[in-house]
Amino acid sequence: MKKKTISRRRFLGTAATAAAAFTAIPVISSCGSGSGRKKPNSKVAGVQLGCTTYSYRSMPHKVDDVIEYLLFAGINSIELRHVAEEDLGIPAMPQRPMVQEMSDELRAEFARQMDEVREAQRQWRLSLPMSRYEDMRKKFNNAGIDVYISKFAPSSWSDEEIDYAYTAARTLGSIGITDEYSETAIHRLSKFAEKHNSLAMFHTHGQPAEPGFSFDPIFAASPASYLNLDAGHYYGATGLHPNEVIIKYHDRIRSIHIKDKTGPDSTPANANTPFGEGETPIADVLLLLKKEKWPIQVDIELEYQIPDDSDAAKEVAKCIEYMRNILE
16 A cells, blocks of 8 residues: 655644644633634545544543644544543542552551442432533534533443443433453444444554454444554554455444554654654544545544653644654
């Protein structure tokens, strides 16, 4: 496959332009109609670019904050992560004690606190009116942003909480829910996806490098089970081209996470890098989707070290610009 590349000089130039633009954009409340600000559009040459809101974890990330970051980057479609429940006031988990080794008594006390908060979270979820999610969807939609996927990661929750998660995802306008890959999660969540006429999508890390690994159990579990391939993790762990997986399973993929990483034989191995500095064949992935016109969104998952003179909002904008330059 031909790989379209971008010179480091050109990329740095576009990134600098984006960063400079950030300081020039006035802050406009996202709670209203969004008038006075151009609606974002990150669909380029038929390929929908977006990001997972996990990318902004190092910054204040109430919904209103995240909307501002997305508008700066020109992103109009997202995978919504923990920010949703945090914004609505879910009871917070206790902080793990800052000690090297916990005594039996301290471990037991911490476990007790965790159990109490889990129960408080369960009660909170089951009592939360869906009108709160309706209001949240309006905030995003009024700003021109779609909540394409909701990552509640609820496979370890009670049955009633998983029903809550799917109802909330539907209320937000999402095509389904993502969770972390495990055989337990696959078999548990898939039946709820069927029940709610939705999708269960499973996010992979380094598992494909494990001996005997196969994606097939995801698809065998249910017609509602899909793969949320992380192309960066896949390449970083295996050194194999993610397009092989995308081509084979494209009809059971609706979202790909993208990041740049070194390969398993590099030094350092399997390391996160700014876009354009690693070895993940990002251009190949994007150009394949552009050519085939498959309905697969590409979401940035920002995990590299953020420079001291930058922040996650500026780095996501650079990543979007990098991908735009490949597709245009």
